[in-house]
Amino acid sequence: MTVPPTSTRPLWSDVVLVSVCGGTVDGKITAPIRGISIDTRSIGEGDLFVALKDQRDGHDFVTAAFKAGAAAALVVNTYARREGDGGLIRVEDPLRSLEDAARVARFRSDAKVVAVTGSVGKTGTKEMLRLCLGLAGKTHASEKSYNNHWGVPLTLARMPTDTEYGVFEIGMSNAGEIAQLVRMVAPDVGIITTVEPVHLAQFASVSDIAEAKAELMLGLPRDGVIILNRDNPHFDLLAMRADERQLRVVAFGTHRDCDVRMESVDLGPDDSLVTASVHGRQMRYRIGAAGRHWVMNSLAALAAIDAVGADLNTCLAALADISAPAGRGARSEIKAGGGTILLIDESYNANPASMAAALANLGALPRAQYRRRVAILGDMRELGANADTLHRGLLAFVEAADVDVVHACGPHMRALYDALPATRRGAYAATSLELSDAVRQGVASGDAVMIKGSLGTNMAPLVKLVRALGDPKV
Ligand SMILES: Nc1ncnc2c1ncn2[C@@H]1O[C@H](COP(=O)(O)OP(=O)(O)OP(=O)(O)O)[C@@H](O)[C@H]1O
Ligand SMILES: [Mg+2]
Structure with missing residues (x-):
């Protein structure tokens, strides 16, 4: 490429x-x-x-x-x-001055700009767009998850004048934040990947979160394109807000009314083969990272590539090169005891939506290849008063994925742990570090191990510990 x-x-x-x-x-x-x-x-x-x-x-x-x-x-x-x-x-x-530079950088460039927000999937979608649009022209995109009050102006101020495509991740933890950032970015196209109970502690309900995501529309010009997830329960609310602002809605998902619709998918252990229709045109492509959530995010990316006028046939080849970043689904095979442990590192963040996606991924692994499916789960933070219920709610995904053993840590994960049937119950500890011995003894060659929790739950040492179970290098 x-x-x-x-x-x-x-x-x-x-x-x-x-x-x-x-x-x-x-x-x-x-x-x-x-x-x-x-x-x-x-x-x-x-x-x-x-x-x-x-x-x-x-x-x-x-x-x-x-x-x-x-x-x-x-x-x-x-x-x-x-x-x-x-x-x-x-x-x-200095921050105000950086914002001033950001506004000028936007104003002096003719770039077609896409802004990406959503409860999960922002970075994944942004990375897909960065790779794909990079095949069509000079592309500038946010680094990592630089999506906040300094990350967004920094990314903008860094945008070279001759940029053809700009891709910006915009995040929030409170109402009003997206409105401020998106006005700076002044995108041509907006994406709201999905609306889920994330940062719920700061909001009275998930519809309030949807309203905060709808602030993305405040930065779009009249007739601008807003790309919305048709399968999300908050689609109608967001489409109504788009209508009030006279924006063009492009719907993506599996619903039959989608403009960009997934027609079929073959979810493999390492990649996915997708057939999608984009405003009636059929596209086939491979995504180099495993999991249905990558497929859903790719549909939003397809919609944006089309909306900025880039050629889909040129761009889509890049999706085969995508890989899950460290802490967000990155996989590694660890040679241990004459066999292999598959480690799926999801230690960077966790919320009900990404937990469900990660458990489904674990469940999609072939039984013939991996003896047991082991999930090591830590607390999902910032979920407010419903935290225990949302943790307990993971049971359905554990069962659907037929996870063999769940080891849990954190005060809220106790709610899931207590609800687990004895056959799937591993160890429990109040903190991730106190779970170390159980993990060391409970993981063996032939296992597929997925480790996930919010950053504040400190799951990274357990990832390190599983890595250390590998045979010493000779
Ligand atoms: N569409 C989706 N639905 C459910 N889960 C998803 C989706 N997209 C990504 N995820 C999960 O959420 C995790 C975070 O993904 P990603 O980094 O793309 O999100 P983000 O919105 O950028 O997060 P952050 O707010 O931390 O920047 C991934 O590990 C993945 O498992
Ligand atoms: Mg991100």
């Missing part, structure tokens, strides 16, 4: 950037700005370093940024210059 070369033009001229940021220059900016960074661990030569205050204060890293090659740093007026610092752009608030 050939990816178009990245532009050699500088991202920003220093003069333009200083004026856009409304700043004053202290010292000398040495080079035109080639990129923008907020993290000295990944900063590139010639980057602008933006000192943001998040979990840490970026101002503590300004000097390190210059050491690593920064061309300039965007800092607050009161920052005291340190030994080794280069050209500083002093502003009232």
Whole structure:
């Protein structure tokens, strides 16, 4: 696959950037700005370093940024210059200035822009679009899950002028956040992947979550395209909001009224073969990652590729190259005791929708290849008052996937654990670390092991532990 070369033009001229940021220059900016960074661990030569205050204060890293090659740093007026610092752009608030740069970056580009939100599947869909549209033209997309109040403006401000397709992930944990971010992105096309009980603690109901996702429509022009999941119970509500805003709805899913409809699918242990119709045109393609949720997300991607006017036949080949990222379904085979353990690492996040998807994936593995299906499950966070009920509700998916053993940890996962039939019940512990011994003893060669929980439940050490069960390398 050939990816178009990245532009050699500088991202920003220093003069333009200083004026856009409304700043004053202290010292000398040495080079035109080639990129923008907020993290000295990944900063590139010639980057602008933006000192943001998040979990840490970026101002503590300004000097390190210059050491690593920064061309300039965007800092607050009161920052005291340190030994080794280069050209500083002093502003009232670096985040506000980054947002200003973001708006200008959007305004000066002719890119066709797609914004992706939804309770789950944002990054997966964004990655599919990044790969697919990359075959059609110069594509710029959010890094990782950079979808919040700094991730979105950072991604926009990094967008080269000659970008042809832009793909932006937009997330939220509270009402009003998407509205603010999407106005900056000003997309031509919006996608709401799905609406599920995620971040429920901040909302009174799942329909309130749907309303918050509908804020994506506030950034679309009249007649803009909003891509909605026809199979989701909140479709009617979202379609009504789209109608109020005179947007064009493109529906995807399995429902017979879909514009982009899955006609058939062959779900394999490592990939999926899909036949879909896109406004009546039949398309066949392979997705390089296993699981029905990838198939559903791909339908939204197809709808967006078509809506921005790119050629589907050119783009779809890229879907074969997609793979589940670390912590979100990445698979590895561990050689142990003369056989293999299949490890499915879902330790990065968890909510009822992604738990259901991950359990279904485990259940789709061939019995002939894997002796037992083992699920190691930790708490799904931020579910509010219904948390125990939602955890207990996973039982149906455990049974449907015919999981042989469930090991559980976390106070809410206790609700599932207590509901499990004795035949499927493994060990329980209050914390992930206390489950270590049970996991060490309970996983063996021939098992397929899926580990999932919210990031805060700290499932990653258990992933490491299963990896360590592998034979020592000789
Ligand atoms: N359409 C879907 N339906 C159900 N589960 C899904 C769907 N898409 C992805 N998932 C599951 O959700 C997990 C997270 O997927 P992804 O990273 O694409 O979501 P996200 O919306 O970007 O999440 P975040 O809010 O953390 O950025 C994956 O591990 C996958 O198992
Ligand atoms: Mg994401």
